Amino acid sequence: MSLIAQQSNAIAENINKVSGVIASENVDTQHYQKCAKILKDTFGYAEFRAGQMEVIDKILNGQDALILLPTGGGKSLCYQVPALALEGITIVVSPLISLMQDQVQQLTAQGVKAAYLNSSQDAEESQQITEQLFRGELDLLYVAPERLLKSYFLNSLQRVKVSLIAVDEAHCVSHWGHDFRQDYRQLGRLKSQFQNVPFIALTATADHATQVDIQHQLQLENPFVFKGGFDRPNIRYNLLAKYKGFDQVVAFVKQQDGAAGIVYCNSRAKVDDLTQRLQSAGIKCDAYHAGRDTATREFVQTQFLKDDLQVVIATVAFGMGINKSNVRFVVHHDVPRSVESYYQETGRAGRDGMPAEALLLFDERDAARIKQWISTGTAPDRYDIEMHKFEAMEAFAEAQTCRRQVLLNYFSDYREEQCGNCDICLDPPKLFEGTTQAQQALSCVYRLKQDTSVQYVIDVLRGKSIRRILDNKHNELSTYGIGKDQSDNYWHNIIQQLIHQGLLRIDMTLSGILRINESARAVLKAERIVHLAVPKLSVDTSKRNKAEPVNIDRQLFAKLKHLRKQVAEEENVPAFVIFSDATLADMTDKMPTDKNQFIGVTGVGQTKLERYGEAFITLIEDYLGSR
Template sequence: MLCGKILKDTFGYPEFRPGQLEVIEAVISGQDALILLPTGGGKSLCYQVPALAMDGLTLVVSPLISLMQDQVQQLSTQGVKAAYLNSSQDPEEAQKVNDALHEGELDLLYVAPERLLQSYFLNSLAKVKVSLIAIDEAHCVSHWGHDFRQDYRNLGRLKSVFIDTPFIALTATADHATQVDIQHQLGLVDPLVYKGGFDRPNIRYNLLAKYKGFDQVVTFVKQQDGAAGIVYCNSRAKVDDLTVRLQSAGIKCDAYHAGLDTGTREFVQTQFLKDDLQVVVATVAFGMGINKSNVRFVVHHDVPRSVESYYQETGRAGRDGMPAEALLLFDERDAARIKQWISTGTSADRFDIEMQKFEAMESFAEAQTCRRQVLLNYFSDYREEQCGNCDICLDPPKMFDGTTQAQQLLSCVLRLKQDTSVQYLIDVFRGKSIRRILDNQHNELSTYGLGKEQSDTYWHNLIQQLIHQGLLRIDMTMSGILRLNESARAVLKGDRTIQLAVPKLSIDTSKRNKAEPVNIDRQLFAKLKHLRKQIAEEDNVPAFVIFSDATLADMTDKTPVNETEFIGVNGVGQRKLERYGKAFISLIEDYLATR
């Protein structure tokens, strides 16, 4: 009863999602717990509601400063007594938080693992009633996880300090080995393990063969109609280059990577959170701490090193449950390069793990079946039904007999003495009159110009498929040149036929996402967003902290014109009704009167 009242009055939700109440009741009763819920699946409420229902302090271990700040800011707008302690604060600010802590004025305190494990801090907590310890991003505890951190590994020591305090570990990404290791490393005692499934049905997964990746990203971002998004690259140089290209195309964006100073990174992140930037182009240094609920798309210019990384990074889109897009550009040269990095730059005890994880990511990218099934099956969340909301389901591969095309391409590689890049092969095959081809007299080859009727992108896609099928390989020891595999011999001799997929050269973003609300009034929604932005600027907070896109969408459906109706909107609690209700109700009334 109390928990349901907290959920509605403070957080504005009429009912718990599946599993939340079970977890909350277990934690309140003193039981440890391990929670696996997708990003946006309601993990935070599993410790925030108990924090308000129990006497004493809830300590939340969080890996990044920005994540702490965002969550505390959001909780404050909901009337929750929350604070954080981290290195971004000056001594005076930190002292105020410490005073509030020891005077019993806080319900939640967010800290980094490094600070929590300091002996002076643990000694100070001995004078405080700690009712719950929540460990967010718990996969960081495990060597099997994709984002292992030594400071997280040491959190198991806390069990001997807080003997009678329940621990709750939370993550969105953990395979079976990681789940077992989290429990062992943290010393969880007979924990409730709740697995809520990994599916993010509102995210539409798309993949394109990468060819002129920068241009493909620019095209995709321009199709997003100004919606907020993140573009990931695997190097600082690519981030800087793509940022310039997007800016030149009129996109409001900026770069974020570890090579930038702290002040610049914080400025970029703040601009993005406040919707003053449409896009952040970033390395993986950006994202774990992003609590922005209205990110509408995530693009991977380069293939991630694991399925966990891909899942977590794409999961930064659509945290509010509204439609979102994920686009992965995949190139076999990138894959070969990552394998080389793993082979040369990974310690012996991590090599097998890292290679297995990347090969699983590679299999996902090469799949010709429902992408969501492949993704969820990796996490042992098996689904029999296809999702209907990925590129494979929406536009299934159309197969054709590609034996002739395969023979022509393989023959061209052979005639170029297996000493050619993908692009040079395409240039010869399409019959381009460029100096290098003419100087080498490759215009006299029998395969010169055979592919002139199709585009560079078309042939690049077919070459990628021949690599997938094991007929060609990329030799990274020789600057990424193409080599024939033994299996190519049977194709060249005509003893084996080849089935290829008609290349997909672009993403059709016009198709309706299955998660899109049916009853949304676009004109009213735009007006509500504009009002939200105005209030956010006055309060100096990100717009989504006022209300999420999902809450605004529910407003367009319910069109509340008094406080009783407004409190019935999903995501509107008592504090937000008091602070923002009058302005939004007035706008809706005016809109309805002029319709």
């Protein structure tokens, strides 16, 4: 057995031993008391989430760690709390400028001495922060891997006491993870220069092979591995068959009552088109993609962070660096190429734990197109991996069982019970004997000589008097108008189901025309019964999300949001930096009228109590007095 294979087996054994469970060892009492005080006084939380204190205890004892927790699962506190408990500086390797800025902004609002160094700063600002570093005035310093690995910077760090090195988005170091930046792959060099410094690697998505590779690439020594569940129970997963996708997105966004959201498209042209449509519909939104200059992209992102834009329509380049906690929905206009991408992108909603929605529009033509891209544009050694990843995404979209179970099972986070908070659980598919509808659609495709698009088949079925149909005399076919009692969307959904059942296929080599499979012969000859699901034509957002707080006073919540917005504008920071939506919801439940009560609100630490307590307490007192 090779040395690498031996290392892999040892690491895998370590993962299997610790993954998904809370360590049984007792946490050091002094460590707990010290860190619990930091947690409450600085971050405003009364208790740690499962696994956090075990991780922190290991770090304080000098042990390396690998942390796998979902977005919003509390990864950052696993290094931020020890950074304040340890003497010296914690170096945080972070991939994106915007992500550094957001996190430092939130930390400074909580009274933490934090800063970042990146290319957005001029020489004078960088020098000021470097001097703060040398004077020991910082607890955390966020840097990009490119700067950290520079010889001059590594040499300068020898002048200070480095207490901890945290590698965020650690899947980027892996050969098996997401393609990203080469400098991430070089971070293993740091271990030899900081031999007695604990390293913590953090990521939200990493399959087994990636977990093994992260530890190997970073040269982690006997790391404590904590793998929390991947579930984001506050996110409600919805799927609709895509038909006139732009119109479907507009309708869904209008249902969101002004809440913040992100809409992903797979091309710049679609982003621009949808942005124009949403703006015409009165939605405050803007576009974000690589075709726009840097200044424009930064402006759009800033406006979104400050709640001056309701929606950003973007390519997948947007969002990785977004630390905005009050995103309430994510829409995928186009199907992602992997479950990992879908999970990461939907995870940008509901980071504060409050209810959030995810909507995926799925079309077999999109799926066929992506398979064609993978077949023609993927290196031979990556083809099987990329096709496997997309087929798993396709299976998620076509599932007729609890979507959360399908999603979590992909990450080996198996759940026996259905979630009760996805479209399948809330509105289970209602099957009907659809042989007649199947025969009508299949016959129409056949009589059109298997040489037309899905939409043209629908136009014939519904008996539309359009020029192309009349010119081709397709209005004389026996199938013309036999489906006129149903909508376009209905027939599109039926055809999608026939594709799922293998009766039809889309031929991308001939511009996506519909073809009949051999299995359809038995249906056309009435030798096989077809069962179909009653088509779902819209998402019902009126049903209560399981994560919605029961005791929320919506009138007070709206007033608190308005005050938060005013304070944020005065301080020129995003509103969620002042208080999260979850904190405002807790205020409506506890209705604190003095500082002793206010400090008991989740997310309120000493610094925020001193800065904002009086204004929010006064508002609550006035509200109670007016009732």
